[in-house]
Amino acid sequence: MATKRETPLLDELMTGPWPSFVKEIKLSADDGKDAASDLLGVLEKSYNERIGHWKHGGIVGVMGYGGGVIGRYNDLPEEFPAVAHFHTIRVNQPSGWFYTADVLRKICDIWDKHGSGITNMHGSTGDMVLLGCNTDALEPVFAELTEIGFDLGGSGSDMRTPSCCCGEARCEWACYDTMAACHDITMHFQDELHRPAFPYKWKFKFSGCSNDCVASIARSDCSVIGTWSDDIQVDDAAIKEYADGKQVDIAQDVVRLCPTGCISFDGSKLAIDNADCVRCMHCINVMPKALAPGKERGATILIGAKAPIIGGALLASVMVPFLPMEAPYDDLKELAEAIWDLWGEHGKNRERVGEFIQRIGLGNFLEQIGLEPTPEMVAHPRTNPYIFFELGEEDGEE
Amino acid sequence: MSANVDDVAGDMFDMVKEYHGKKNLKALDLSKAMIIKYGAEECDKKLCKLAIRQLIDSGKCTYSYVGGSYIVLPPDS
Ligand code: SF4
Ligand code: SF4
Numbered sequence: 001m002a003t004k005r006e007t008p009l010l011d012e013l014m015t016g017p018w019p020s021f022v023k024e025i026k027l028s029a030d031d032g033k034d035a036a037s038d039l040l041g042v043l044e045k046s047y048n049e050r051i052g053h054w055k056h057g058g059i060v061g062v063m064g065y066g067g068g069v070i071g072r073y074n075d076l077p078e079e080f081p082a083v084a085h086f087h088t089i090r091v092n093q094p095s096g097w098f099y100t101a102d103v104l105r106k107i108c109d110i111w112d113k114h115g116s117g118i119t120n121m122h123g124s125t126g127d128m129v130l131l132g133c134n135t136d137a138l139e140p141v142f143a144e145l146t147e148i149g150f151d152l153g154g155s156g157s158d159m160r161t162p163s164c165c166c167g168e169a170r171c172e173w174a175c176y177d178t179m180a181a182c183h184d185i186t187m188h189f190q191d192e193l194h195r196p197a198f199p200y201k202w203k204f205k206f207s208g209c210s211n212d213c214v215a216s217i218a219r220s221d222c223s224v225i226g227t228w229s230d231d232i233q234v235d236d237a238a239i240k241e242y243a244d245g246k247q248v249d250i251a252q253d254v255v256r257l258c259p260t261g262c263i264s265f266d267g268s269k270l271a272i273d274n275a276d277c278v279r280c281m282h283c284i285n286v287m288p289k290a291l292a293p294g295k296e297r298g299a300t301i302l303i304g305a306k307a308p309i310i311g312g313a314l315l316a317s318v319m320v321p322f323l324p325m326e327a328p329y330d331d332l333k334e335l336a337e338a339i340w341d342l343w344g345e346h347g348k349n350r351e352r353v354g355e356f357i358q359r360i361g362l363g364n365f366l367e368q369i370g371l372e373p374t375p376e377m378v379a380h381p382r383t384n385p386y387i388f389f390e391l392g393e394e395d396g397e398e
Numbered sequence: 399m400s401a402n403v404d405d406v407a408g409d410m411f412d413m414v415k416e417y418h419g420k421k422n423l424k425a426l427d428l429s430k431a432m433i434i435k436y437g438a439e440e441c442d443k444k445l446c447k448l449a450i451r452q453l454i455d456s457g458k459c460t461y462s463y464v465g466g467s468y469i470v471l472p473p474d475s
Contacts, residue, residue, distance in 0.1 A: 059462040
C-alpha cells in the first residue's frame, strides 16, 4: 500500500472546473503505486519550498539509441525513494494518433509492470509520454514495446518524432496524405531520429491544409502545410442555399473576413480572384458545403518555427511555395538534408534552425541551400530604404 | 589515405578517449575531424554516420545529454 500523503496545496489544483493531473496521480497512488505517492510528496514539497527537486539529463537510454529517454533524478532520494529515478520514455506515436483499444491496453500493461503507470497522452511533439521509471526498467520496457510494434521517439539534438494531422483518413480538406508523408519521413530518417547529430532539435510537422491542426507553423522547424495551386472549387447552387437559408451572413462572415479581400458577392453569386487568394481556408471553413480546396494539391514548405525555450518564439517562413506531395517525397528529403548539412556545419550548439537563419540572414541561407528567392518568402514589404545589389549588376553584367 | 568503417570508428573512439573529462564531443565534431583526417574523398558524412553507429552499437561509446547530445565513454569504462 502506497503512503497516504497530505497535499493541501496540490488539492487546490483539483478545485477548478478542469480535469486535474493531481486527481489522476492520486488515483494511481490509491491503486498502490509508490511512485505516484512519492511524486505527490515531492510536488507538494516543491510547492511549499518553491524549489524544484528534479535534475535531468546525463547518460541514460537504451542500447544503440541517443534519444527517446529523458533522464530525470530526484535530489531527495532518501525521502522519496520511489521517484529517485523518474525517467521519461517517449514512444513514437502512430501517424495521426490512430490506436486500437487493444494496443493501448498493451502499452498501459507494459508501463504498469515496469514504470509508474503514469502517462501523458501526448507530449507537445506528438509522442506518447511514459512518465517515471528506474534506469533498470528502460531496456525491458523498450524490448516489450518493440515486441508489440512500437519504437522510441526522439529527444535531444536529433530529429524529433514527426507528427501529422489525421489528413485524408478523416478530413475532406487534406490536400495531401499527411499520414503517409509523416510515416515515410519517420522511416526514412531513422538514423537522424535515434542518433542525435544536429546542433539542436529538428521537428517535422505535417498539416493537410492551412487550418494547421498540428500547429506546425508555430512549433516545427519544418512545417509541411497542404495547399492547392489552382482555383478554389465553388458550388454555386450550394452558395445560393447558404444565402437563401440565411445560415451564413456571406458579406459579413466571408467577404469581409477574407484576409486579402479577394472575394466579392452580389447577393447570389460568389466570385474569387484566385490570383490574390492566400489559401487561408477561412471561406472554406465557413461554407464547407459550397467551397473546397482546388484540385491541384500539394504543400507549402515552411522553415524555422520554434516555441520559446532558449530564445523567443518564431513562426515559420515560406521556403517552397508549392510542392507536389507524392511518395517518395524526394524533394522534401533533399531540402531537409541540404539544410541539415549547412546548419550542422555552421549552427551553434542549441541553436534552432530558425535562429540560425536569423543570424546568417535569409539571403545567405537561401544561397547556401540552393533555393531561389521568391516573393512568397517575404512576409511584408521592407520598411527601410536600403537596397542590396551585386556589384556586377551595376555595370549591366549578369 | 583510404578509410573504412572500422578505421574511422577506431579513430573516433581514440578521440573520445583523448577528450574524456576535458571536452564533450558531438557527433558532428567527430565527423568533421575524420573528414579532415582522411579527406572528403575518402571519408564522407555517410561513412562517419556508419562509424558512429558502430561505435555506439558496440557499447564502446554512448550518448549523453548535457544541454545537447554528446558522444561519451560509458560510465563504467
Ligand atoms: S489540418 Fe486541415 S486537413 Fe488536417 S485535419 Fe486539420 S482541417 Fe483537416
Ligand atoms: S481561402 Fe482565404 S484568402 Fe482565399 S478566398 Fe478564401 S478567405 Fe480569401
